[in-house]
Each structure stands twice: as structure tokens, then as C-alpha cells.
Amino acid sequence: MGKLARRNITVHSEDCSGMMLIDRVTTGINGLDGLLEGGFPRGSMVLLAGSPGSGKTIASAQFLYHGATKCDENGVYVSFAEQKEVFVNNMARFGLDFLELEKKGKFKFLDMATTTEAGISETLNVLIREALSIKAQRLVIDSFSAMALAFDKKIDARVILHAFEKMMRQTGSTTLLLVEIPTGNSELGLGFEEFVADGLILFETIEEKIGIKKRAIIRKMRGTNHNQNYSNIVISDQGISLMPYVT
Amino acid sequence: MGKLARRNITVHSEDCSGMMLIDRVTTGINGLDGLLEGGFPRGSMVLLAGSPGSGKTIASAQFLYHGATKCDENGVYVSFAEQKEVFVNNMARFGLDFLELEKKGKFKFLDMATTTEAGISETLNVLIREALSIKAQRLVIDSFSAMALAFDKKIDARVILHAFEKMMRQTGSTTLLLVEIPTGNSELGLGFEEFVADGLILFETIEEKIGIKKRAIIRKMRGTNHNQNYSNIVISDQGISLMPYVT
Amino acid sequence: MGKLARRNITVHSEDCSGMMLIDRVTTGINGLDGLLEGGFPRGSMVLLAGSPGSGKTIASAQFLYHGATKCDENGVYVSFAEQKEVFVNNMARFGLDFLELEKKGKFKFLDMATTTEAGISETLNVLIREALSIKAQRLVIDSFSAMALAFDKKIDARVILHAFEKMMRQTGSTTLLLVEIPTGNSELGLGFEEFVADGLILFETIEEKIGIKKRAIIRKMRGTNHNQNYSNIVISDQGISLMPYVT
Amino acid sequence: MGKLARRNITVHSEDCSGMMLIDRVTTGINGLDGLLEGGFPRGSMVLLAGSPGSGKTIASAQFLYHGATKCDENGVYVSFAEQKEVFVNNMARFGLDFLELEKKGKFKFLDMATTTEAGISETLNVLIREALSIKAQRLVIDSFSAMALAFDKKIDARVILHAFEKMMRQTGSTTLLLVEIPTGNSELGLGFEEFVADGLILFETIEEKIGIKKRAIIRKMRGTNHNQNYSNIVISDQGISLMPYVT
């Protein structure tokens, strides 16, 4: 099945994803699978890009939780932005019990917030080791922006991205890479992540008369005839869902 | 209660905040608690960002005053922009008697305006020492922008922010970090504070036909199903309040 | 009265300013005092920012003249942009006789246009010496932009601003700092003066169908519940006045 | 016939292109030939520029496939962005069987994703060698943006482009060069590719009320009285087609 290769798309069906020419993994985000012909192509690296507070973290948490509980795919959450306890408690509000998953050996939270430049190789080795130890097939990096900050500018962010790709090739996982769009800015991240990734979903924040509206759109998904329309983002105590867009 | 860890969100209720899964601290800003499911998550670092004169200083002063007088939480105001006397007199106009609090050992004002680059370590040590001496649980930094100015560009602002986080971890306090948006600019601070902070409230200045209107919006607050709409900012001799937005 | 400290706001009234909690100095600009609860807080550093020709110079001249003739507060005009004779003659058109004031020892004009980088320390010492010699309590710097130009970029403009603050602390004067907004630009000065100053008044130039309209707005004034609306700027042979805004 | 020279436009007709003064190659993209007086001038270097997910990859794959199956022109796909298996599988969805072509010696996929700066000369030699080995007359570079990334900034992207031109001169092929326009940006690539290329087709992404619309326009094609209007981009399981534009 060629799982040793990243982006290895095997031409057969898997249990959790139905019969498709391209092997897909369901996303765990209500309303998204139907926009993607069933889910992300297995082994893809997909960017979730948006301004702070747009729902990226919740979405990626649901992606991991769903994988572990429904698709028998373990997951690793790599964080450069917050500590495990905060993440666990925040997600508990949505009924996602990550401590339970962790006890069952189906989930790992890697706290990278204190990593320095000197530690990048070591960081990645730790990542690979941890991911392999639970045979993770789903990965979240939160966020590429915070990660690039953690290291000094001398180490090109491209080098880091490159190292990540190698790592993913070794593990064969489907990865969500979170990218921040700062307030007052419309450019995405560092400007190059977009064309090396397999997919890109924008979590947009639209200023309306009385407040902020959140909507999502799939800008790119290789190997997929994806939906071209906006979806409303709804965040409730069930987590995040995508609903048909009403203007 | 894990106060040794920053962002330690303990899963129980406290006197001043009611029964919630996430431990919250009431803000002291009239109209804001209701938009935040009761208050800031305890231990959060929240950015208050806005143009000069938008009300950030008054809001952060009320946050500290309320904490000291109503929630038995002492506070420290760290200023890189003005001297204590000016602050005290300005806040006295709103009925906030900080001299009294200071006498009671419930408040400290740290005048950092004269700090130079050479003194950053020393500055932070002073900060920690002072905060611990009154067991402060609320902190205001006014402002991250003025602070970054005080030090030479050689010391990366990120290093400073990082040092602050460590300090907050030691004290376990809830912190408001003020960030300036200069006139004619829509980008916020240095572009990265947003994604390392736990929350972000924008104090916007809108140009209308006859003058300036001030409004606030919560862009991000981790662990909180926050309100998405604008609020009118009203500044009276009672201080600053948020009212429902009327266009 | 604590005049040794800059920004020392003493809590009592003075002859020229009525009974207020915050000690204020009347501005000498017709229509402005009423927008500022009576005047500038004594000891403030206030930015007057605007494009060339927007009326900043006339306004600051009236501030000094009024101080010397009505409030018994001597003043110093520090110019990096023009020579004394030009200033004197231009202001004479508005009935402001600065030569007379100078003879009475109530006014000094410091011509800094020829100052070079090597002379900054000396410049500031001269300034302090001159200001103290007539016990000046009002100061105008015209302009921070021209001043930053006079010195090589190597000497950070922040260093200059810092030196000025120290100087003002020594003299305890209320200061107007003029800042230029170049044509085609909306950003103000160097981007940082705004948040270290106590107040900011914008002198805006609005392009309308048949020509240019000038209007002013108070963006920030610490310790003051300032007016939020635009005012029309009217320049006549009486000088500059602010009138209620008509669109 | 001067095939040794790049951009050698011979003045006679070829089988696959009809009778024209300028020798043209049909594009393989439904609807495009008619907008180009029959096809691309043989030997041209044409930029396909657009945001991620706009259809550039599918279009360039069809260009190669059509050349190999209908015009007896072999082709090489040079990729700096993805691996062969992914490409092959993605294109199989549209009925383009590249494995078959490869077996018949009519197609080669060059995986350059792992090329480093040190290897540029070697890379280009490999390219030339491979292209000549199957006598390729059609070439796709995916993408110039990813390629420029792969090499350190010290090696000017212009040097790379220059090296490519030399290579194309040796092989005499018609080349599509893919250029990425990052999200939130309207500038194309590095700003200079446009005027050294012979042609430029923009694959635009237009934000409409309910979602994204894709349209194409020919901005430049030397030696061709090209169509000036937009075309709708339609992507179906037949691949990509251009249809008359309806707003």
C-alpha cells in the first residue's frame, strides 16, 4: 500500500471511506465531506488558513478525534501555541475527551511551545518518534506561523516545511497545517505554503454591519472535484460545522 | 489549583465567577462579561488592541480595580508610556482610587518608561518580584508597542514577549496586553502577538460623517463561545462600558 | 506644585484655567477649549499632526502668544523649518506681535534649522538653557519631522524624542509637537509618536469637488473627556479658529 | 526547419496544425485553440498563471497528453511540487492514462521536488538528457514558483529562467511554464517572467456572492491575433475546458 511514501494515494477503498478511485479519509467536520467527494485524499497535506478565532483549532481537533474514534486512525496534535491542559479543557467543552484517547494510546499531544532554534532537528525527531510509536495516521500542526516564529529567521521557514514533508513521508499520515492570517492582512502566511500543499481551505472572517460572520471555502484540493461555494461556519457546543451559505 | 503554570485552567468554580467548566474571572468592564460567557478564562493573556485614545487604558484600569475590590485579586499595572501620578489622577476622574488600593497593598504601579535595553532582564525580574510580593493575579502591560520601542530593535520583540510568558507562567495571572494600532494603519502591532495570545478584543475607531465613533469586538477568546457582534463603546465619568451596537 | 516633573498634574486650580480636578491650560485657539473640558492638561505633550499648510503653525503660535499675554506663561518656539524673521512676519499678519513679547522676555525663538547630527546634545542643552532662562511653561517644536531629518538616520528618532521628554520633565512645560503627514500618505509621522504622547489632534485636509476643506479632530487627550466630532478649521486675519462642522 | 533554435518559427504547415503562416501546435484544451488562431506558436514559452487550484495543472497535463496521442509529439512533465504517483492518479480521474504513455516511451515525469541548490546544473542536464531521449517537443514546468523556492535566493531566479531558455533552445520544444499567484496577491510571480515569455494566459479566481468562479483570459501571445475576452473555466471528469463567458 505504499504507506512509506508521503502522498501515496493507493488505488483501492478503505473501510472508513467508501469506494473511490482516490483513497479518502473522512474529515470529522460536519458538512465538509460532502464538499470534498467524501473526504481528504489520504496522505494529503491540507492548509487550514484563517484569522485568529476563526475555528481552525476546533476543526483540526475534530479531525483527529473522529479519526481515532471512528476510523481507527490514531493522531498527533503538535502545538507551538498552547499547552496540553488548555487544549484538553477547551475541547472538553465540545464533548471531545482527549484525555481518554490519550489513555488508550490513540492520541498524543506534543507541546512544542518551548522549542528553540537549536532544537529543530531534535523537535522533528521527537515528532517522528512519537507519531510512529502510536502508528499515527493523522497529524495536526498548530500553527505553521507560530512554529516559524519559534525559530530564528535565519533558519528559513522553507527548510522547516521541507523537514516536515520528509517526516510526513516517513509516517504516511494525512496532515492539517494551520496557517494564521493576521488582522488587517489578506496575504496568507509566508506566501509559499499554498503551492506546496495539496489542499487549502480558507476560514474567512467577514465584517458585516452588526458584527463578524465566519465562512469557509475550499480553494484547492488536488485530486478532488471540490465544491466552489462558501459555507457558513457554525460553532456550537457540538463543535464546528459547515452549513450552506446564506448571505 | 496549579497556579504555577500559566494558562492553567482549573476545572472548578471560584467565588467571583460562578459555576463554569472553565474557570473565569469577571472583567470589571460593564457589558463585557455577558459577551464572554462570564469573563476571561483565568490565566489567559488577552490583547486589547486599538488606536490611540480608543479606551484601552481605562478598560484595563477597571479590570485591575474590579479585581482588587470585588474579587480579592491583587493587580500590577506595568507602564511603558506614562508616570504613576498621571495614571492615578486620570483614573481618579472615574472614581477609581488607586492610591487607596496601593496603600492597602492590593495594587502596584510599575513605571518602566525609563527602562533601556540593558535593563530588560532586570526589568522582568523586578516585575516578577513586585507581582509576587502582593500575590498579584491580574496584570496589565501598557503597552507592548511602547515596550518594544524602549528596547533597541536588536532585541527581538519576540524575545520580550517570550520572557513575559515565562513570567506569567510563574505568577499564574490573567493578563491584559495593550497593543497600539497607529493612525492610518490597519495592521495590529507587529503581526504575531495575535496568534500567541489567548484572546483579542479590538477597540475600533470608525470615521463617520460628523466625527469618530468607537466600537469594540471580540475577535478571539479561547475556550469561550464569545459574542460575534460589535458593541458601542461609551465613556462616561463612570468609566468605559460596552453597549449594544446601534449603527 | 511639582513642576520639576514632566506631566506633573497637580490637583488644584490655577488662575487661567478655572476649577478643575485636572489642572488645565487654555489653548488660545478659539473653539478648542470647549472641546477639551477647558484646555490641555498642564504638562502634557500634545501632537498636532497634519499635512503641509493645514494650520498647525498658526495654531501653535497662538498657543504660545495666548500663554504669554493672558496666562503669564512664557514660551519657546523651537524651529527646524524656518527662520525667526519669517515666523515673526507671518504671525504679525494675524496681529501676533512676537517681537514685542521677545523684548519683554516672555518669548524666545530658537532657530535650529542649521543643527546637524553632531550637535544634538548641544542643541538640547541650548533648548533647556533658553527655556529655563525665561522660565518657559509653554513649548512648541516645529516640527518633529523636520527635526528627525536634520539628524542622520543613525541617530534613531526615538532617541531624540526620548531626549525631549527628559528635557520637558526638567522644565515642566506643556508642549505642542508638530508632526507632518506628507501628501498621498495617511500614516502619521514615524508611527510611534502617537502612543508616547498624551494627546493627538489631527488637522485633516479633505479633498472635495471644488477644492480642499480643512477640519480638525481630537483623537486622544489623556485625562480628558474630549469631543469626538470634527470641527471646521477657519483661518482668517484673526488667526485659526475651530467652528462646528458642517458637511 | 531550424528546430535547433528555440522559438524557431518555421514558415510552413505541419500535419497537426493546418495551413498557417506561423507554425502552431494545438493545445489539447477544449475551446482554447479557437481563441489562438489554431494553437500556440510552435516553440513558444507560454506562462499559465493563476492562484492555487485554478486549473493550471490539469490544463498542462492535457497539453502533453494531446501532444503525445494526437500530434505525435512526446512530452516531459517537470515537477517541483508533487510526486509522479500523485500526478498519475489525479490525471487518471480525467481519463488521461500517463502510465500507458510512459510505457510507450512517449512521456516522462521528472520528479524534481527534492532538488537542492547545489543540483541546478545537474538538474538541467538531467532535464535536457531526458527530453532528448524521447525527442520531446512539449514541456511543462510545474511550477516556476516552486522551483525558485527549491533553490536558495542567492541563485537569482533569473539565472534559472535563463538556463531554462537555453535548454529549450536545444530541444526546440513548446513549453508551458506554470506560475503561482498567492492568495491575497495580484502580482504575478516575480514580476519579470511576463515580459520574457512569448505568451501569458491568466487563470483568474473571482469571488462572487456565493462562492468562487474561475475564468481565463489570454493577455499576450506573440504572433497571434488572440481573443480578448474572458472564458469560463469548466472542470468536469473530461478535464478542463474553456466556454464562452457568461457573467
Next chain:
Amino acid sequence: MGKLARRNITVHSEDCSGMMLIDRVTTGINGLDGLLEGGFPRGSMVLLAGSPGSGKTIASAQFLYHGATKCDENGVYVSFAEQKEVFVNNMARFGLDFLELEKKGKFKFLDMATTTEAGISETLNVLIREALSIKAQRLVIDSFSAMALAFDKKIDARVILHAFEKMMRQTGSTTLLLVEIPTGNSELGLGFEEFVADGLILFETIEEKIGIKKRAIIRKMRGTNHNQNYSNIVISDQGISLMPYVT
């Protein structure tokens, strides 16, 4: 009368300018004097800023010609952009015979187009020498932009402007300094000329439905209650005139 000092504004009237408190020189541009209370303040440095082809050169030529023929004020035209013959012939079209003036010793054209960086001191000495030799009281620099180009960036343009000011102080002349606004740009020159100059007149190019409209506006003129409205620029074989603005 203090003509040795630049910007020496003597308080008396002169033949050519009527009775005014501020000594003024008539401009020679039809329609402009009335907008300036009679003319430019004697000794001013006035910027004429506009895009290429907006009429600045013709206006400045008329200023010199009028000075020499009507006000007995000789003039020097310093050009960094074109040669004397071209200038002379172009102006002859408008009936301005500069060769005649030159013969009478009332006009000098200084061709600086070939000046290099090494020659700046020498250039300025030549300028001063030539200006004094005919006792010039009117000066045109065409253009500050071309001049800054002629010298390497190492010599700060500010240094050049400074040197010019010294030179003008020595000659006591009224000077027009031409500044170019490049196409697609709204910022004026290098951003600082505006606030060191005494006056600023914008020659604007407005894009309308069928073509280009030219209009002028006085943005700043020290010591003058100048007109605030736009004027239409009309260029005929009489030269350039300002007419009341019709939209």
C-alpha cells in the same frame, strides 16, 4: 532690506507687487496671482509638483520670463533634464524668447544634465557664481527628482536640498523647485521636500471618462491666505493659465 538672507521678507512694497505687508513677487502665470494675494512671498522656495506633462516646466519658464521682462528680476533656469536648445525652442512656441533675454544678460540656462556625484560642490559653486553674475532674483530647479537621480544614493538628497537652501540664502532669490510624481504613484517626491518648502502647488492629472484633465491647487503658501479651490489648467499657445474650475 536683508537680501543677503534667504527667505528675507521685507516689510515694504516693491514696484512690481503693490502695497502689501509681505513683499510679493508676481508669478507670471495668468490666474495665479489672484489666488495668492498678489504673488509668491519674495524669497520663498515653492514646490511645483506634478506628474510628467502636467505643465510645470511651462509655468516655471513663464515665472522667469515675466520676472525678467516685467519686474526687472533676472533669472536662472537650472536643468537636470534637458538641454538649452530644446528648452529654448519649446518655449519659443509660446512666444517666450529666451535667447533674447540671454543676450541682454537677463537670463542664464545652466545645463546640469551631465553632472555627476563628484561634481556636486562644484555644481553648486557654478550655480551661485552664475546667479550672482547676473544678480538673479528668480530661480528654477528642474527637477529635484532628476537632480537626486544624477547623484548616487549615497549622497543623501537631503544634503543636496540643504546645499541649495544655503545657496538661495546667499542670493536671496525666489525659487521654484520642480518635483515629479511618477505615474501610478500619489506620494510626492521623496516625502520631505514638502515640509521644508515655503509653498506647494500641485499640478494634478485627473483621469476622466474620455481622457486626462489637468488641474492645479495650492496646498501651502506660508504667509499667504491662499485660495483653497482647484483651478483648471489651460495650455494654449499663450502658455499656461489657471481658470476657475468646472467639474
Next chain:
Amino acid sequence: MGKLARRNITVHSEDCSGMMLIDRVTTGINGLDGLLEGGFPRGSMVLLAGSPGSGKTIASAQFLYHGATKCDENGVYVSFAEQKEVFVNNMARFGLDFLELEKKGKFKFLDMATTTEAGISETLNVLIREALSIKAQRLVIDSFSAMALAFDKKIDARVILHAFEKMMRQTGSTTLLLVEIPTGNSELGLGFEEFVADGLILFETIEEKIGIKKRAIIRKMRGTNHNQNYSNIVISDQGISLMPYVT
């Protein structure tokens, strides 16, 4: 006749240009002469600026062809962007037979595409030599943008432009300098060519509802009372023409 001097405008008429005070050369572009009082001033350097594909190359080719066949003025086409064969073939489509002109010694094509930095002096010498060898009086540089690219940034583009001017002075020719405006950009070239050139014609590309419209406008032409309105650009098999503008 002063042909040794660049921009030497002799005050007499020439055969090809009618009776004018300024010596003019007809342009060869249908519809343009009438907008320019008969043609370009002899010896001018005129910028043709526009986005790729806007018609600059065809226009400049017609300028040379017309000069050689109708005005007995030989011409040189200096190209940094394409090879002679491509140029020749492309122009043949419009009925312009440059091979014929070349045989008659009335036209030269200089292929500079392979010139490197080391070769700039040599390049210019070649240019001058070739131009003088056929006594060329018309010159086209295609393009200044591509030329600046060919040389390393260390050699200032200004130095190159300066060298060109010297060369033109030696030959006394009328020159068209092509400048590229990249997609998504409104600034023209490097920002300084405009004010050293004698004329500027913009070839604009306007995005309309259904496609692209091309229009031209004369922004500047020294010594000419040029038309101020837009013209439609029409490209047919007769080449490029300017027609009255219809919106």
C-alpha cells in the same frame, strides 16, 4: 542641423514632416500623428509603456518600417527579449517585410538577449557602431525592463539609461524606449524613466465585463500640444492603429 547633439531640434522643416516650428518625424502609427501635431519631435526619446501584449512591439516596428520606407530614415531594433527570426516572422504577418529592408541596408536587428553585465560597454559600442554604419535615425529599445534584467542589479539601471542617452546624442536619432508594466502593478518601470524622457505614451489594458480593452493615451510630449484623450487601440492584419475612443 546639429545632428551631433541628441535632442537637437532644428528650426526648419523636413520633407517627411511638413512645415512646423519644431522638426517632427511622422510615427507610422495610423491615427497617432494627428494627436501629436504631426509626429514626434525629431531627436526625442519617447517611452512606450504598457502591460505585456498591449501592442508596444507592433507600434515600434511600424515606426521603424515607416521611417525606412517613407521617410528615408534607417532604423535599428535593439532587442533584449526575442530573436530576430521571431520578430521578422511576427511582423511579416502585418505585411512588414524587414528582411527586405535589411538586405537594402536600411534596417538592422540587434539581438542583445544574451548580453551579460560584463558586456554593457561592449554592447553599447556595438549599438553605436551598427547604428552609425547605416546612418540610423530611428531606434527602438525593446525593452528597458528586459535590459535592466539582463544586467545585475549592481549596475544601476540609471547608469544604463545614461549610457543610452550619450549614444543617442552621438547618433541624433529619434528613439522609442519600451517599458513594461507587470500585471497587477500600476507603477511604470523603475519610476524614473518618465521624467528623463521627452515623451510618454501609455498603452493601457482596461478590464471590462467581458474581457480586455486596449487604449492609449499621450501623457507627455515635450514641445507638443498633444491630444489629452484616450484612443482605442485596434490591432488588425494591417498592424496597430489608434481610433477615437468609444466607451
